Amino acid sequence: MLSISGVSRSFGATRALDDVSLTFPGGSVTALLGENGSGKSTLIKILAGVLAPDPGRAALRVREAEVALPLSPARAHALGLRFLHQDLGLMGEATVADNIGLYSGYLSRALTPLRSGQERRRAALLLERFEVRASPDDYVSDLSLSDQTMVAIARAFEDADGDASRILVLDEPTAALPDDEVDRVFGAIRRARDAGAAVILVSHRLEEVLRIADRVAVLRDGRLVRQRPVAGLAAADLVEMMIGKDLTEYESTPTAVDGLHRPIVVGRGLHGRRLVGVDIEIYPGEVLGIGGLVGSGRSELTRILGGAQRPRRGTLDVGGRPRSYAAPHAAVADGIVTVPQNRRREGVLGELTVRENLTLGDLRSLTRWTMIDRAREKAEARTLIEQFDIRPRELEFPVRLLSGGNQQKVAIARAVRLRPRVLVLDEPTQGVDVGARREVAGIIRRLKADGMAIVLGTSDGDELLDLADRALILDRGRTRRVFGPGELTRSRLAHATAGVEGRSA
Amino acid sequence: MSDVAEVDVADVDAASAVHVARRKERRSPVPFAASAFDLLTRLSPLVLLVSFLIVFSILKPAQFATWDNFSAILYASSVSAIIGLAMTVSFTAGEVDISVGAVMGVAAMFTAWAFGHGWPTVAAVAGALAVGAAIGLVNAVLIVVARLNSFITTLGMITALGGLAYLIGDGKTLYEGIPASFNHLVSKRVLDLPLVIFYALVLAIVLGYLISRTPFGRRLRATGTGREAAALIGVRTSRYITISLVLGATLAALAGVVQTAELQSANPSIGTDFLLNGVAAVFLGALVSRRGQLNVWGTLLAVVMLRVGLTGLTMVGAPAWVPNVFNGCALLAALLISRAGSGGVPAGLGNLK
Numbered sequence: 001m002l003s004i005s006g007v008s009r010s011f012g013a014t015r016a017l018d019d020v021s022l023t024f025p026g027g028s029v030t031a032l033l034g035e036n037g038s039g040k041s042t043l044i045k046i047l048a049g050v051l052a053p054d055p056g057r058a059a060l061r062v063r064e065a066e067v068a069l070p071l072s073p074a075r076a077h078a079l080g081l082r083f084l085h086q087d088l089g090l091m092g093e094a095t096v097a098d099n100i101g102l103y104s105g106y107l108s109r110a111l112t113p114l115r116s117g118q119e120r121r122r123a124a125l126l127l128e129r130f131e132v133r134a135s136p137d138d139y140v141s142d143l144s145l146s147d148q149t150m151v152a153i154a155r156a157f158e159d160a161d162g163d164a165s166r167i168l169v170l171d172e173p174t175a176a177l178p179d180d181e182v183d184r185v186f187g188a189i190r191r192a193r194d195a196g197a198a199v200i201l202v203s204h205r206l207e208e209v210l211r212i213a214d215r216v217a218v219l220r221d222g223r224l225v226r227q228r229p230v231a232g233l234a235a236a237d238l239v240e241m242m243i244g245k246d247l248t249e250y251e252s253t254p255t256a257v258d259g260l261h262r263p264i265v266v267g268r269g270l271h272g273r274r275l276v277g278v279d280i281e282i283y284p285g286e287v288l289g290i291g292g293l294v295g296s297g298r299s300e301l302t303r304i305l306g307g308a309q310r311p312r313r314g315t316l317d318v319g320g321r322p323r324s325y326a327a328p329h330a331a332v333a334d335g336i337v338t339v340p341q342n343r344r345r346e347g348v349l350g351e352l353t354v355r356e357n358l359t360l361g362d363l364r365s366l367t368r369w370t371m372i373d374r375a376r377e378k379a380e381a382r383t384l385i386e387q388f389d390i391r392p393r394e395l396e397f398p399v400r401l402l403s404g405g406n407q408q409k410v411a412i413a414r415a416v417r418l419r420p421r422v423l424v425l426d427e428p429t430q431g432v433d434v435g436a437r438r439e440v441a442g443i444i445r446r447l448k449a450d451g452m453a454i455v456l457g458t459s460d461g462d463e464l465l466d467l468a469d470r471a472l473i474l475d476r477g478r479t480r481r482v483f484g485p486g487e488l489t490r491s492r493l494a495h496a497t498a499g500v501e502g503r504s505a
Numbered sequence: 506m507s508d509v510a511e512v513d514v515a516d517v518d519a520a521s522a523v524h525v526a527r528r529k530e531r532r533s534p535v536p537f538a539a540s541a542f543d544l545l546t547r548l549s550p551l552v553l554l555v556s557f558l559i560v561f562s563i564l565k566p567a568q569f570a571t572w573d574n575f576s577a578i579l580y581a582s583s584v585s586a587i588i589g590l591a592m593t594v595s596f597t598a599g600e601v602d603i604s605v606g607a608v609m610g611v612a613a614m615f616t617a618w619a620f621g622h623g624w625p626t627v628a629a630v631a632g633a634l635a636v637g638a639a640i641g642l643v644n645a646v647l648i649v650v651a652r653l654n655s656f657i658t659t660l661g662m663i664t665a666l667g668g669l670a671y672l673i674g675d676g677k678t679l680y681e682g683i684p685a686s687f688n689h690l691v692s693k694r695v696l697d698l699p700l701v702i703f704y705a706l707v708l709a710i711v712l713g714y715l716i717s718r719t720p721f722g723r724r725l726r727a728t729g730t731g732r733e734a735a736a737l738i739g740v741r742t743s744r745y746i747t748i749s750l751v752l753g754a755t756l757a758a759l760a761g762v763v764q765t766a767e768l769q770s771a772n773p774s775i776g777t778d779f780l781l782n783g784v785a786a787v788f789l790g791a792l793v794s795r796r797g798q799l800n801v802w803g804t805l806l807a808v809v810m811l812r813v814g815l816t817g818l819t820m821v822g823a824p825a826w827v828p829n830v831f832n833g834c835a836l837l838a839a840l841l842i843s844r845a846g847s848g849g850v851p852a853g854l855g856n857l858k
């Protein structure tokens with residue numbers, strides 16, 4: 001069993017975890033629930049020893065013994081904690097056997113010969129027990145995502161049956177798995193629990209939580225809302241706990257999709273690394289939301305629309321003509337401009353100034369002969385700074401010194417300067433504060449009113465409800481649900497995202 | 506509720522169908538052309554070596570195709586081999602230590618200086634190795650603790666160490682007090698081959714064992730190819746980076762000691778020629794392995810191959826600028842071949858991309 005008390009963690013001004021105390025008893029499965037940004041990942045990282053809690057009265061007890069914080073990954077391992085991280089924690093350029101050896105310890109000491117035969121047999125046994133379709137000598141990067149997940153799961157569960165002191169932390173173990181493998185994982189979870197291990201399960205799929213968990217602990221905005229046994233709860237109750245009592249429905253916004261307009265973009269049967277046969281239409285003057293968890297294919301769909309990735313199969317028609325973009329600039333030429341998810345890496349160029357960032361997308365129109373017309377460039381940049389309310393109102397300010405929200409406004413302003421017909425935004429408000437969120441929402445509404453089509457990829461339900469006229473909810477690469485104009489409500493969305501049908505939907 | 510269940514079943518079927526298809530895709534044999542190309546890539550250093558041997562034997566049969574020349578080539582390869590091995594160690598941990606040539610220069614000067622001041626052989630050698638280890642430790646502190654980029658850090662170190670090598674001998678070549686017995690340690694012939702060849706060979710065997718046959722080596726490689734994942738699952742990556750930098754610099758110092766023994770003198774500019782040769786050998790050597798991983802035996806093969814090429818070119822009367830062009834082109838060729846072979850940067854090089 002493991003318990004924490006008084007754990008807080010801040011990132012700058014935001015408190016990701018606020019004085020959380022929780023107990024995870026042995027011999028039971030505790031589901032850790034909460035919406036995105038509720039603090040689950042932060043808590044898991046603290047347990048894994050990769051994040052330190054804020055100094056203060058944070059305390060950790062493992063099997064009744066006080067343990068000093070912060071942990072290190074090696075210390076966590078020694079305490080019997082085993083993790084399935086969301087990005088799996090596997091090394092692609094090492095074999096399956098080595099990934100197991102690196103994690104669980106090799107059978108020989110550091111400088112003595114590897115007992116390759118024994119290591120391989122141990123790995124083979126483990127893979128066989130979990131029916132993983134991989135052999136010990138396979139390189140992990142050659143495996144499919146679901147096989148990789150199974151390798152990571154098998155590794156986390158090694159010896160869990162015979163060891164009551166194990167604490168298993170599983171972060172979205174089923175996100176990439178087909179249902180038959182989900183059953184196998186659940187079998188393993190039950191066996192470990194019956195052997196006395198404490199299992200901490202993070203899952204967005206509430207029907208799975210109801211099937212496997214004994215207890216639930218719900219986080220909201222970094223605080224513990226509730227911990228209690230699962231018995232007697234229904235999916236709708238869990239949703240209510242996660243999103244709070246405040247079930248006010250957002251007014252659904254009027255839409256321009258009225259049958260009079262033709263879609264600008266029509267995608268049919270789009271396949272990708274994650275996507276499996278997704279259809280999409282984008283109309284002028286609407287905000288089309290694309291919802292879904294990490295790994296659902298949401299980002300991939302925005303990348304395909306923006307020309308950053310070619311679909312493996314399926315057709316994309318833009319303005320009635322079939323298109324296959326080799327690179328984003330080809331999509332831009334068709335009027336589809338993307339503001340990518342990873343702001344720091346792909347969205348803005350931190351070392352350049354606000355002016356340089358704003359005008360970078362189209363310098364040709366500013367160029368006379370071979371020289372950039374500085375006066376015109378400045379004038380255009382100043383107009384954009386005013387229009388998008390970028391602060392500070394400084395042309396020559398390096399973008400890396402702006403707040404996240406203002407960086408995002410720079411990225412959107414630059415995209416809008418290209419006068420797109422379709423503006424594709426992937427997680428536009430990730431990691432920005434509440435005020436900036438509202439501003440970005442305002443910008444989106446304004447652009448929509450001007451007749452622009454906006455594709456809004458987001459894992460944030462509130463954002464979808466607030467802004468989207470229609471929405472496509474993806475799950476494991478497939479369309480889970482399509483919401484037409486006026487159909488999007490808070491409870492329907494929560495149920496669709498969690499993979500259950502609502503009782504009153 | 507019932508139609509929901511039906512949807513789910515359809516989902517399962519489709520999902521597992523995709524899954525099976527994906528598995529088949531992976532399991533299906535690689536097309537012949539691709540596997541032949543892959544094989545050619547892996548054999549390319551060996552093919553080059555054999556071609557050099559044949560071509561130069563035909564062009565200069567009396568000079569090139571002799572035991573003496575064979576022995577001389579291996580003798581000349583030994584120091585390059587030790588430098589190449591030193592680089593293989595740090596590169597395996599994902600850090601680009603380009604200061605090994607400069608460390609070698611300082612160690613060579615230090616050895617000569619120590620003899621000049623009457624140090625016994627054991628003390629001179631141990632002192633030089635300790636200097637190397639200390640420089641490696643400084644690199645490690647800058648890279649691991651201060652989190653500086655290893656390439657830039659060791660680039661700065663090259664210039665600083667160049668100055669240090671100059672300081673030790675006041676800019677002069679040092680040769681006084683180096684006993685003939687010191688030279689015998691490397692040039693004494695066993696099986697009609699100079700002893701230093703066996704040193705390089707033993708070193709390669711030990712490092713080959715450490716890197717590819719022990720848990721230590723697996724953790725070292727994990728640190729180089731997937732550092733974040735490695736740290737997340739409990740590999741002490743900082744420790745492995747430190748060890749690799751200190752070990753690499755110590756080996757570089759050993760190369761300097763050997764160089765002084767071979768020449769019975771040392772000058773401050775020793776070592777600069779070895780850097781590029783070493784980098785080229787490391788990357789050419791990586792071609793040999795199935796997944797483009799750095800490896801000791803590939804490095805060794807590439808060192809010998811490059812030396813054979815250089816010797817042959819010199820014998821057929823190539824002018825003085827040719828060796829530099831040859832080494833530079835070899836490095837670029839290695840990178841191009843591995844990129845063509847893997848459709849990208851060799852996967853096994855991890856952090857180095």
